[in-house]
Amino acid sequence: MQKVMKNLIGLQSCDLIIKRINDKKKKWPVKIQNLENRLKMAENRLKDELNHLELFKLEKREIELKVESLEGRTEKSNIKLSAIKSNKEYQAALKEIEDIEREKADYEDKVLEVMENIEKLDKEYVTSKADTAKLKGEIQKERDKVIKEIKALDKELKIHEKERTLFCRSIDADLLKKYDHLRQNRGGFAVTPVINGVCGGCNMGMPPQKFNELICGDKIMTCPNCHRIIYWGEEKRLKDDVDQAGMSE
Ligand SMILES: [Zn+2]
Numbered sequence: 315m316q317k318v319m320k321n322l323i324g325l326q327s328c329d330l331i332i333k334r335i336n337d338k339k340k341k342w343p344v345k346i347q348n349l350e351n352r353l354k355m356a357e358n359r360l361k362d363e364l365n366h367l368e369l370f371k372l373e374k375r376e377i378e379l380k381v382e383s384l385e386g387r388t389e390k391s392n393i394k395l396s397a398i399k400s401n402k403e404y405q406a407a408l409k410e411i412e413d414i415e416r417e418k419a420d421y422e423d424k425v426l427e428v429m430e431n432i433e434k435l436d437k438e439y440v441t442s443k444a445d446t447a448k449l450k451g452e453i454q455k456e457r458d459k460v461i462k463e464i465k466a467l468d469k470e471l472k473i474h475e476k477e478r479t480l481f482c483r484s485i486d487a488d489l490l491k492k493y494d495h496l497r498q499n500r501g502g503f504a505v506t507p508v509i510n511g512v513c514g515g516c517n518m519g520m521p522p523q524k525f526n527e528l529i530c531g532d533k534i535m536t537c538p539n540c541h542r543i544i545y546w547g548e549e550k551r552l553k554d555d556v557d558q559a560g561m562s563e
Pocket residue numbers: 513514515516517518537538539540541542
């Protein structure tokens with residue numbers, strides 16, 4: 315019975331390692347996905363900034379055209395002015411020129427404002443562009459790291475899967491079925507020690523008679539509460555094996 319129990323404990327320890335490796339493997343794609351989401355956001359921001367920049371440049375060009383057209387009108391009005399004879403007409407033409415000049419000055423102020431915006435946005439765009447390129451580099455680096463890491467984990471997994479096969483071969487088929495069923499339904503823990511009369515899986519105290527039977531160790535027993543396969547955790551020979559197998563993790 316000791317030997318059967320030892321194999322079960324060995325199998326449990328092996329399965330815990332396999333689970334840990336698989337959990338680690340699952341974490342990597344999530345990390346990459348998060349980085350890629352960040353990149354997508356950065357790229358979208360960059361596109362927005364560029365669009366804004368283009369709009370401002372277009373606005374600047376439009377205002378400049380208006381200023382040019384106003385300049386043309388001023389010129390024409392000045393020519394007209396020199397040909398005017400009556401004072402009334404002269405005053406009216408002067409007023410027209412004044413109005414045009416005022417309008418032109420407003421547009422020139424606006425152009426300055428737009429140019430300031432362009433300058434500010436241009437700076438932001440350069441920074442964003444550099445940030446995005448940096449992020450892209452980081453992702454590539456991280457991707458390379460993940461590929462390497464997964465390769466190493468796969469190698470480790472292979473070793474433990476082989477070990478698992480060996481343990482499975484040495485355990486009776488019905489018991490193995492029971493073990494696998496428990497493992498799937500008890501959070502990966504199918505085998506647990508009972509220490510000081512308490513089940514390590516569910517923390518319930520064992521009835522004294524059951525605990526005595528467990529100490530005798532002549533049959534495979536289960537916890538009456540959580541139904542996990544139990545062994546006497548203070549049994550010296552089993553305990554040493556468990557410590558070696560790293561069950562404390
Ligand atoms: Zn229990």
